[in-house]
Amino acid sequence: MATQTETSPFRCEACDAAYVSRVLNAGEVECGACGAGAEVRIFHALLKKVEPGAAPQALVLDDESSCFYHPKKKAEIPCEHCGRFLCALCDIEIHGNHLCAPCVEAGAATGQAEDVAAEYVQYDTIALSLALWPMLFFFWPTLFTAPATLFFVVRYWRRKLSVLPRRRWRFVVAGVIALAQIAVWASIFMGISGSFLTFSSGGAV
Amino acid sequence: MADATSREATYRRLPGRSRRFITIADNESQRLWLSDTHILNLKVKWATEQHRRFHLNEIQAITITQTDRGRTQIFSMAVLTLLLGALGLYLLLTYPEIGLALAVGYIALGVAALTLIGLVVNLVQGKTCVTRIYTAVQTEELRALGRVRPAHRFLEVVTPLIEAAQGSVSAEDLDGLEGEAVRASAHAQAAGLRAEAARIHHSEASPHLLLYGLFLLGALNVGTLGAIEYPGRAWVDGLMTAVLMTACVVALVKQRNTDLPQSLQVLTWVSLIVLGVGVYIGTGAVSFFTVLDGGAPETFEFNSAPVLRITMLVLTGVMTALGALGIWDVLRHRRNSAIARTITAAPKPVEEAGPDA
Numbered sequence: 265m266a267t268q269t270e271t272s273p274f275r276c277e278a279c280d281a282a283y284v285s286r287v288l289n290a291g292e293v294e295c296g297a298c299g300a301g302a303e304v305r306i307f308h309a310l311l312k313k314v315e316p317g318a319a320p321q322a323l324v325l326d327d328e329s330s331c332f333y334h335p336k337k338k339a340e341i342p343c344e345h346c347g348r349f350l351c352a353l354c355d356i357e358i359h360g361n362h363l364c365a366p367c368v369e370a371g372a373a374t375g376q377a378e379d380v381a382a383e384y385v386q387y388d389t390i391a392l393s394l395a396l397w398p399m400l401f402f403f404w405p406t407l408f409t410a411p412a413t414l415f416f417v418v419r420y421w422r423r424k425l426s427v428l429p430r431r432r433w434r435f436v437v438a439g440v441i442a443l444a445q446i447a448v449w450a451s452i453f454m455g456i457s458g459s460f461l462t463f464s465s466g467g468a469v
Numbered sequence: 470m471a472d473a474t475s476r477e478a479t480y481r482r483l484p485g486r487s488r489r490f491i492t493i494a495d496n497e498s499q500r501l502w503l504s505d506t507h508i509l510n511l512k513v514k515w516a517t518e519q520h521r522r523f524h525l526n527e528i529q530a531i532t533i534t535q536t537d538r539g540r541t542q543i544f545s546m547a548v549l550t551l552l553l554g555a556l557g558l559y560l561l562l563t564y565p566e567i568g569l570a571l572a573v574g575y576i577a578l579g580v581a582a583l584t585l586i587g588l589v590v591n592l593v594q595g596k597t598c599v600t601r602i603y604t605a606v607q608t609e610e611l612r613a614l615g616r617v618r619p620a621h622r623f624l625e626v627v628t629p630l631i632e633a634a635q636g637s638v639s640a641e642d643l644d645g646l647e648g649e650a651v652r653a654s655a656h657a658q659a660a661g662l663r664a665e666a667a668r669i670h671h672s673e674a675s676p677h678l679l680l681y682g683l684f685l686l687g688a689l690n691v692g693t694l695g696a697i698e699y700p701g702r703a704w705v706d707g708l709m710t711a712v713l714m715t716a717c718v719v720a721l722v723k724q725r726n727t728d729l730p731q732s733l734q735v736l737t738w739v740s741l742i743v744l745g746v747g748v749y750i751g752t753g754a755v756s757f758f759t760v761l762d763g764g765a766p767e768t769f770e771f772n773s774a775p776v777l778r779i780t781m782l783v784l785t786g787v788m789t790a791l792g793a794l795g796i797w798d799v800l801r802h803r804r805n806s807a808i809a810r811t812i813t814a815a816p817k818p819v820e821e822a823g824p825d826a
Contacts, residue, residue: 277534277599279802280669280728281809289638298805301535301596301617305624308635309605310529311642382519389516427509427520428480428502 274304333364343367384427387420388434395441406445413442480504483626485619487612499613501623506634508602508627510611521609523602525634530603531627533620537732539597544794545739546588548787552746553581556780594618671806672727674799676720677737680713681795684740687713688788691747694781710748717741728806733798740791747784 274283281297288306295302329339331351339349343364356363363371394413398405417439421432483501502509507522560574600614600623614620632638690709720737 274530274532274603276809277532277601278536278730279805279809281805288643295534297809298801301598303533303621303624304530305532305628306530306638307528307631308638308642309527310603311638312605382521384518386513386516386518393516426518427511 276300276302345371384425386425386430387416387423388425388430388432388438391416391420391438391442392434395438395445399441399445403448407449410442410445410449413438414446417442480509483508483613484622485611485613485616487615499611501611501613503627503630510609510613523604523609525627525631527604528602528631528635529605531624532601532603533598533614533617533624534600535596535598535617537597537730538735539591539595539616541732541735541739542597543588543591545735545742546584546591548743548790550581550584550588552780552783552787553577553584555783557581559779669726669728672723672729673806674724674729674733674802676716676723677729677733677795678799680716680720680737680740681792681799683709683713683716684788684792684795688785688792691781691788692785710744713744714748717744730798730802730805733795733802736791736795736798740795743784743787743791747788 274288275281276283276295276298278300279295279298281295283302283304284296287293287296287302288304290304292301292303294300329349331337331339331354332348333354334351337351337353340352341355341362342349344361345363345367348364350362350364354364356365356368358368391413394409394416398409417435421435480502483503485501487499488496497512497514499510499512502511507524508528510521510523512519512521554577557574557577560570560577564570564574594616596617597615598617598620600611600620602609602611611623614623687709690706694706717737717740721741724734724737
C-alpha cells in the first residue's frame with residue numbers, strides 16, 4: 265500500500281501542486297499546499313490498462329487489390345462515396361456507411377455529413393440578427409438586410425443547426441420580420457413613384 | 470443514408486452555465502447536456518456551435534478546485550460601485566442647476582447601479598472554481614461549471630451514471646490506485662499535464678512585488694495632494710504616474726504563461742483600471758470641476774473642489790488596499806510555491822549513519 269503523501273496525477277488549479285493520493289474520492293477536501301477547497305472524483309476508467317493497438321493488417325499479395333492510401337495493405341472495402349479501395353485502417357464506418365477519411369472530412373466541411381461535424385453554424389441566429397439589429401439603429405439598412413435575411417431563411421432552412429434538437433422558430437420570426445420590412449419598402453417606393461407620376465403629369469387627374 | 474433525426478440522442482440539461490460577453494462579436498456561452506451514453510459540452514460563440522462528447526465509460530476523473538476569482542470580482546465591483554455612486558450623488562446634490570453635472574452624475578449613478586447588480590449577482594452565485602474532466606487522451610476545463618454549487622450538483626447527477634457505466638471504485642481499488650497503477654494508467658494525461666506545465670513557467674512575481682510596493686508609495690503621494698506642496702511637486706506626481714503605469718504594463722507582460730494565481734493576475738488588470746481612473750481624475754476632472762465652478766483652468770485650486778479631495782482620498786484608500794492585497798498575494802504565492810516544491814520533490818535517500826555517529 266502506498267503512503268498517505270504519495271502524489272496523484274491531478275494538480276491543484278490554484279497552486280499547481282500535485283494532490284496527494286488520499287484526497288481521491290474523499291469528498292470536499294483542502295489542497296495540502298495552498299489550502300484551496302477541492303474535490304477529486306476518480307472513476308474506474310482510470311484503472312484500465314492501456315490496450316495494445318489493432319491487430320496487424322493483412323499484406324497485399326500479387327493478385328489482390330491494395331488500399332488506395334496504403335499500397336502495401338490489402339483492400340477490404342470500397343469507399344461508398346468516392347469508390348476508392350480501403351484497408352481496415354482507412355475504413356470509417358458511420359451508421360453502416362463505409363467512407364474514407366477525406367470523404368468524411370469533405371462531407372463534414374460542406375454540411376453533407378452532418379452527424380460527424382464537430383461545429384455547426386447557427387444560420388437561424390444569423391438570420392434573426394440580420395432582421396433585428398438594423399432596426400435598432402436606423403431603418404435604411406433593412407433595404408439590404410431584409411433580402412439577405414430571406415436568403416438565409418430559404419437557403420439554410422433544412423440545414424442541421426445544432427447537435428441538439430433545435431426548432432426553427434428563429435427562421436420563422438426572421439422571415440416574417442424580413443417580409444414586413446420588404447412590404448414597408450415596397451409601400452415607400454410605390455408612394456414615391458406615385459408622387460413622381462402625379463408630378464410629371466402636372467398634377468392633373 | 471438513414472434519416473438523421475431518428476438517430477438524434479435525447480439530451481437533458483445539466484447544472485451550470487457560463488456566459489462571457491466581452492464584445493458583440495466575442496461572446497461565448499457554454500452549457501452541459503447529458504444523454505444516455507455521454508456528457509456533451511456545448512460551446513456557442515456568436516453563431517457558431519462547437520461541441521465535445523465525453524462518453525460515460527471513458528471518464529477517468531472530475532476535479533473541482535476553488536479559486537479566488539469571485540472574491541477579486543466582488544472587491545473590484547464594490548470599489549467601482551462606491552466610487553461611482555459617491556461621485557454621482559455628489560454631482561447631483563452639489564450642482565443641481567448645471568446640466569453637464571446632472572448628465573455626468575446620472576451616468577455615474579447608472580454605471581454604479583449596473584456594477585451593484587453585478588456585485589449582487591456575483592454574491593448570489595457563490596464561490597468560484599475550476600472544473601476539469603479527464604479521459605485517457607484529453608483533459609478539458611468545463612467552463613459551464615465555474616461556480617462551486619452547480620459543480621457539486623453536476624457531480625451528484627453524473628457520478629451514479631458514470632459508476633453505472635464503469636462500475637464503482639472500491640476501497641481496494643483505491644489502495645491499488647495509490648501505487649503504481651495510477652502512474653501506469655494515467656500516463657497519457659500526465660504527459661498532457663507535463664506539456665501544459667512546459668508552456669507555463671514559474672514566476673517569483675518580482676515585477677508584481679515592485680508594482681504593489683510602488684502602489685503604496687503612490688497612495689502616500691496621492692493622499693498628500695493639496696496638503697503638502699513643494700517645488701516641482703507636479704513633476705513628481707507625473708513621474709510617479711508614469712513609473713506606476715510602466716510597472717503595471719511590465720507586470721502584465723511578465724505574468725503571461727506563468728504559474729501566478731489567477732487572483733494576482735486579475736488584480737494586476739484591476740490595478741491598470743484604477744491607474745487609468747486615477748489619471749483621468751488627475752487631468753480631466755480638474756478641468757471639469759473648474760468649469761462647473763465657473764473659473765478658468767489656470768485659477769484652479771485643489772482645495773476649491775471638495776469632491777476632488779474626497780475622490781482623491783477614496784483613490785488613496787483604493788491604492789493602499791490594492792498595494793496591500795497585491796503584496797499579500799505575492800507573498801502567499803511564494804510561500805505556496807515553496808511548499809509545492811517541497812511536497813512534489815522526490816524524497817532524498819536517507820544516508821546511513823556511520824560508525825562515528
